[in-house]
Ligand SMILES: CSCCC(=O)C(=O)COP(=O)(O)O
């Protein structure tokens with residue numbers, strides 16, 4: 717019996733285009749000034765720059781060089797933890813200033829509420845930082861959806877294609893793997909989750925459905941039909 721739903725964001729609860737055409741460009745536009753203006757006063761920003769320097773080999777004192785690395789990582793959609801942490805901090809300004817609201821598919825908003833009300837425990841696992849996760853659901857087009865969630869995981873628990881990350885999540889949750897249903901649009905992430913015994917559904921919101929033996933859903937109503945059969 718499934719008791720926990722663990723969901724990805726981009727391509728699952730929310731559109732890929734919102735992340736790539738709104739969030740990433742906003743972070744590309746505002747990252748340099750955010751880092752230049754915030755570095756002196758913010759330990760948090762300085763710690764992220766330490767990590768960017770370590771991962772890239774660019775000298776820690778070369779702020780413009782580190783900004784260049786961040787810019788490249790944004791364009792390459794790299795899932796580097798310090799980039800994701802800084803992006804969350806930059807997006808916070810955008811959400812608070814009303815530059816955008818978090819995109820959530822209507823079916824996702826509806827079923828997150830239904831599953832929560834049915835007693836399922838809901839968690840997020842995204843490459844976006846926990847701050848960024850709370851922002852997209854907190855400032856969503858459907859209102860504040862954060863009360864539905866019991867917790868959040870990001871790349872600090874490990875990469876989304878690594879089986880160890882899902883073992884770590886199971887340990888944190890203290891549940892049997894078969895009681896967890898992981899939702900994602902990326903097959904390699906589903907395979908990693910299945911390798912530790914989680915159940916999965918592959919969200920394919922657009923395009924052709926490939927030949928596959930795994931459970932597939934167009935939207936969260938389809939996921940609910942899968943849940944009711946379990
Ligand atoms: C939390 S919204 C921004 C998502 C993000 O930064 C990203 O890289 C998408 O990752 P996901 O694991 O949700 O596909």
Ligand SMILES: [Mg+2]
Pocket residue numbers: 724725726727728900901902
């Ligand atoms: Mg995804």
